[in-house]
Amino acid sequence: MSSNESQEAEFLASYDPAEFPPVALTVDLVVFAVANRELHVALVERGGQPFLGRMALPGGFVGPDEDALAAAHRELEEETGLDLSRHRVVVEQLATYSAPDRDPRMRVVSVAHLVLLGGDGVNLPELQAGSDAAKAQWQPVHELESRQLAFDHADILAAGLERLAGKMEYTTIATALVQEEFTLSALRDVYTAVWQAELPAGNFTRKMRASLTPTGRKVQAVGAPASLFIKGSEWITPPMVRPVVTAAG
Amino acid sequence: MSSNESQEAEFLASYDPAEFPPVALTVDLVVFAVANRELHVALVERGGQPFLGRMALPGGFVGPDEDALAAAHRELEEETGLDLSRHRVVVEQLATYSAPDRDPRMRVVSVAHLVLLGGDGVNLPELQAGSDAAKAQWQPVHELESRQLAFDHADILAAGLERLAGKMEYTTIATALVQEEFTLSALRDVYTAVWQAELPAGNFTRKMRASLTPTGRKVQAVGAPASLFIKGSEWITPPMVRPVVTAAG
DNA sequence: TGAATAGTGTCTATTAGACATTATCTC
DNA sequence: GAGATAATGTCTAATAGACACTATTCA
Numbered sequence: 103m104s105s106n107e108s109q110e111a112e113f114l115a116s117y118d119p120a121e122f123p124p125v126a127l128t129v130d131l132v133v134f135a136v137a138n139r140e141l142h143v144a145l146v147e148r149g150g151q152p153f154l155g156r157m158a159l160p161g162g163f164v165g166p167d168e169d170a171l172a173a174a175h176r177e178l179e180e181e182t183g184l185d186l187s188r189h190r191v192v193v194e195q196l197a198t199y200s201a202p203d204r205d206p207r208m209r210v211v212s213v214a215h216l217v218l219l220g221g222d223g224v225n226l227p228e229l230q231a232g233s234d235a236a237k238a239q240w241q242p243v244h245e246l247e248s249r250q251l252a253f254d255h256a257d258i259l260a261a262g263l264e265r266l267a268g269k270m271e272y273t274t275i276a277t278a279l280v281q282e283e284f285t286l287s288a289l290r291d292v293y294t295a296v297w298q299a300e301l302p303a304g305n306f307t308r309k310m311r312a313s314l315t316p317t318g319r320k321v322q323a324v325g326a327p328a329s330l331f332i333k334g335s336e337w338i339t340p341p342m343v344r345p346v347v348t349a350a351g
Numbered sequence: 352m353s354s355n356e357s358q359e360a361e362f363l364a365s366y367d368p369a370e371f372p373p374v375a376l377t378v379d380l381v382v383f384a385v386a387n388r389e390l391h392v393a394l395v396e397r398g399g400q401p402f403l404g405r406m407a408l409p410g411g412f413v414g415p416d417e418d419a420l421a422a423a424h425r426e427l428e429e430e431t432g433l434d435l436s437r438h439r440v441v442v443e444q445l446a447t448y449s450a451p452d453r454d455p456r457m458r459v460v461s462v463a464h465l466v467l468l469g470g471d472g473v474n475l476p477e478l479q480a481g482s483d484a485a486k487a488q489w490q491p492v493h494e495l496e497s498r499q500l501a502f503d504h505a506d507i508l509a510a511g512l513e514r515l516a517g518k519m520e521y522t523t524i525a526t527a528l529v530q531e532e533f534t535l536s537a538l539r540d541v542y543t544a545v546w547q548a549e550l551p552a553g554n555f556t557r558k559m560r561a562s563l564t565p566t567g568r569k570v571q572a573v574g575a576p577a578s579l580f581i582k583g584s585e586w587i588t589p590p591m592v593r594p595v596v597t598a599a600g
Numbered sequence: 601t602g603a604a605t606a607g608t609g610t611c612t613a614t615t616a617g618a619c620a621t622t623a624t625c626t627c
Numbered sequence: 628g629a630g631a632t633a634a635t636g637t638c639t640a641a642t643a644g645a646c647a648c649t650a651t652t653c654a
Contacts, residue, residue: 125413164449168451211376302618304634324627343588557608
């Protein structure tokens with residue numbers, strides 16, 4: 103039976119780091135939250151070259167004893183100052199970006215993650231810049247001139263937005279962007295924010311209700327009191343149909 | 352204006368390879384093909400430790416001048432001997448596996464890819480083992496005891512299968528597993544192979560036809576001649592419904 | 601002629617979409 | 628009461644699912 107040492111020796115004989123040099127591994131985070139019926143993304147201002155002063159997605163290196171998902175959680179706290187024990191957060195892997203020249207300094211491969219923060223639809227969680235970044239702030243996604251972003255972060259952001267918008271068709275992922283208990287109006291606001299389209303309230307209620315569980319509680323604002331729900335099924339079957347993007351006038 | 356050298360110097364001051372050591376980057380390939388109404392996956396037998404003699408997904412290291420997708424194409428040819436100029440092939444990124452201990456020898460992060468090979472539904476492309484592997488062969492996916500696979504390749508295979516099965520609900524990705532021109536029966540066989548469920552032929556025709564383009568040609572086998580189609584739309588709206596997995600009797 | 605397959609037709613139950621109506625609350 | 632919102636009801640067109648039926652070919 104091979105010892106770990108002899109395994110490694112055998113392996114290193116066939117693995118030539120000169121032919122296949124190791125790469126620096128990072129995570130980049132597309133952090134979404136909804137306020138005022140607008141989808142916002144968390145951005146940090148770069149404090150160093152390259153792209154000094156440009157906005158970028160928060161992110162950082164993956165440590166030797168963590169996987170990419172753990173690094174995403176850690177960097178989320180470090181780079182944005184968010185206290186994850188005080189916010190509902192859902193993180194899922196998005197895609198990996200590995201173009202050889204995506205970072206001009208060295209080979210950096212980044213595992214992008216989609217991060218969804220729950221909220222009340224009014225207030226955004228407060229961001230505090232980490233050590234690397236000059237500042238951290240929320241930006242409305244649909245007003246963003248994505249050419250401003252550093253590296254290939256415009257591509258990553260677009261992929262994150264498309265993943266979110268797409269999964270909202272056939273899953274209840276939108277519930278990650280509201281509070282644990284939510285009204286159908288709050289959930290519909292998420293759809294409005296992400297899809298940039300108004301959905302008729304009556305039909306939305308009828309269709310979405312099948313995937314939700316009523317708590318029995320109600321909440322009072324202006325108008326009739328609204329029932330509170332929590333996420334029921336993970337799936338919406340058959341899916342919601344995403345209206346075609348309204349050509350901006 | 353910063354030169355590339357000073358950028359790199361500044362960067363290296365803030366990047367400590369001891370804290371965040373670089374990782375070896377690989378690709379692993381979930382290569383699917385359909386024959387005899389069964390979904391097959393290409394596996395190679397490991398020729399070295401660890402997992403000597405066990406079956407594994409084909410894969411290999413990402414070179415310094417290629418991204419993961421390019422490495423996937425290259426390794427597909429090198430590890431399985433497939434001549435990509437002679438087969439229809441679709442490759443898409445699946446997910447990245449980065450558990451620190453997923454390879455006992457060293458830190459290896461792998462970008463898994465889903466690879467779909469077109470075929471006539473009868474013959475599988477011939478595989479030839481590359482230099483690293485003892486042999487390469489097709490295995491019926493649904494008969495595979497996935498515990499046999501090396502590393503975390505059972506997880507990767509399961510993810511590939513689920514991605515394929517899921518995307519077949521709402522996209523025409525199944526057309527990647529048949530020839531460019533295909534009959535509705537051939538396409539239905541793909542659904543049968545992947546979903547492990549028979550779909551009624553009449554309703555399948557009616558629904559799928561909306562996403563396909565007829566070529567006008569027909570092909571003759573046993574029974575009435577069948578019309579040939581090519582892929583039309585990328586999307587199937589509303590989606591096909593995947594029957595619940597039939598509890599094996 | 602019989603077997604096999606392709607493709608269409610038919611019927612029903614479901615439901616999405618449009619929109620009206622009723623209910624409940626605040627100011 | 629006016630205004631606003633929630634939730635339900637109504638009507639129609641579309642269609643999925645089940646399944647019968649016809650058409651076309653080979654053996």
